[in-house]
Amino acid sequence: MNYERNKIELEENGFSVLADLYSDKEISGIIACIENAEQDGNSFMKTKDLFAIRQLIKNVPELSDLLFNEKLIELISELSESEYFLTKAIYFDKPRESNWFVAYHQDLSISVDQKTELENYTNWTFKKGQYGVQPPIEVLEDTITIRIHLDKTDKNNGALKVIPKSHLKGIIRAESKDWNLENEFICEVEKGGAMLMKPLTLHASNRTTNGKKRRVIHLEFNKHNLTKPLNWLEHYGIKKPAHNNV
Template identity: 50%
Template sequence: MINNVNNKARLYKDGYGIINEVYTKEEIDAILIEIAKADTSNATFRKTDNLFAIRQFLKEIPAVKQILFNDKLKGIINELFGDRYFTVKSIYFDKPQKSNWFVAWHQDLTISVDKKTDTPGYGPWTVKQNQFTVQPPINILENNFTICIHLDDTGEGNGALKVISGSHLKGIYRPETIDWQKETEHTCNVNAGGIMFMRPLLLHASNRTTNNKTRKVIHIEFSNTELPKGLKWAEKQMVFTI
């Protein structure tokens, strides 16, 4: 049984949590079958020796939505965050067995929007693969959350996320100012079919692969905040109508 009371307390205190057995092996296989059908020639696909990624994942492969947003995941979202949240960004990552790809310590400080506008409190702006991203006011980041759906067993050897517990409560926390005399990193081991939920302001990182195992993860960001007039979420999709 999922103890969402403890999960909610941990989310507030630590900024993250792990829940295993959200998806069956059959559901994972069904997700991977849909991914294998995709046309990888689109600009939202990135394929190198170190990484296969699909940006705007839910838009590119809509058939996975019914599988991903099963009753168990919807129940978790409703109990931890409420039923007013919607998806605002989605990426699929496939880190191959011999990948040298790693991610340095960072917070997720930007959101994806439909266009660039002169909006007070929003900036700086960037463009990646025809996608506009911008740093919003901090209250939006504090309210958003991310769910990482693991399609492989993930541990330290194949790039499981490392996090600094409680760092989401410290506002904008620059990696170069981390005081390792006070902070401790934790590795988030997640079983295939499990999820990790986290706040975007949580400092996190990922190591290179050393154990010759893949790491396939679906990263989905959620918000319940409408943006100012003239600005729209680039990937907004409702959750509880799926």
């Protein structure tokens, strides 16, 4: 597979969509693995509007080999020449009856192992038993988000809307109108496909209106070590792609 187009789109526009990252059989295996997991503890959140699993690899370790198939490993390798590692893994299930939307925002928080006062680390939070913090901007700029779609997702069941190139403007205040909604793009993704995104890209999602599920595995990758003594809450190395000499 050649992901050069996706790499260019991600850098220039802040997002890219690709199909066929996983086969139907692979998606079925991923869904079965999640459904068979023990669902208790802080990391599992279940309401009528949302089912989410935080620290997904820690809580469902069997998923690791299913997610990191040859295509995903190849994709990450081609997106950057640096050594990237996984820093966040969350499973989201937006159920059929879910009726909420998410306004435009940037993903500005990372999950870390402790709270400590450090320069350029701001806006601390503590939710569901884990610390979040806004890190130095270069950490956010170098984050690669890969959203794996377990269902076909379109404008009727919560596909993400994005503002192309908004990641190039740095951190945008919530009340700012420093973007042009006329440029809004809806990222429709096939089942087994993925959406790539920079966290500083302004993104939002609408309510589900067609009664269909939208199950997504949200993965974030980075190459930076954090300022000591701070560490990423999640840190998983990535296998090298197995290149065939054919």
